[in-house]
Amino acid sequence: MPLTETQEQILDAAMSCIVRDGLDGASMRSVAREAEVSLGLLSYHFDDKRSLIVAAFQLATDRLLETTLASLEGIDDPEEQVRAYVRGAFHGEFLEHEYLSLRLALWAIARTDAEIGKVEASLYVRYADRMTELIHAARPGLTDREAADRATDVIVTQNGLWLNWARYGHRADLDRGLARCDAIALTDA
DSSP states (O other), X not given: OOOOHHHHHHHHHHHHHHHHHHHHHOOHHHHHHHHTOOHHHHHHHOSSHHHHHHXXXXXXXXXXXXXXXXXXXXXXXXXXXXXXXXXXXXXGGGGSHHHHHHXXXXXXXXXXXXXXXXXXXXXHHHHHHHHHHHHHHHOTTSOHHHHHHXXXXXXXXXXXXXXXXXXXXXXXXXXXXXXXXXHHHHSOO
């Protein structure tokens, strides 16, 4: 179900509070203050802190996938589609400190919270499935398993690139890592 502008405003504020104050410090009151809405309006849209946090992480993962999929628009060549998809999540807001901090929080919380774990797992499956399809289209001689294994290897490398970027922010390292992802995905069988 699409979000209203107010719901997105609230969820963006929740993400900011999670990054700034941690999950425990991101209270309904602090999110309402950050979103510049009343606590009553926030409560109208989200029953409790838990539903708010889950919805915020869901929105963050949806935005990442939507942006990555949008990177394919207008590209017909299968190899170029793989390259675009690999890079789809490595620009703009997805390289900013706030998003990276949120992503790290999501990874950590997903290990101990089943509902948030489902949000993260859903993103992973949708992203990996599309990556597998793109690799298979670029390298039709691969078996389904080989294409899926390459997709997994690319994703593992991408996750390492996010961590490295969060720590050091070296563009040359990121570019070299993305080229390595291309090589993993597109090496001839």
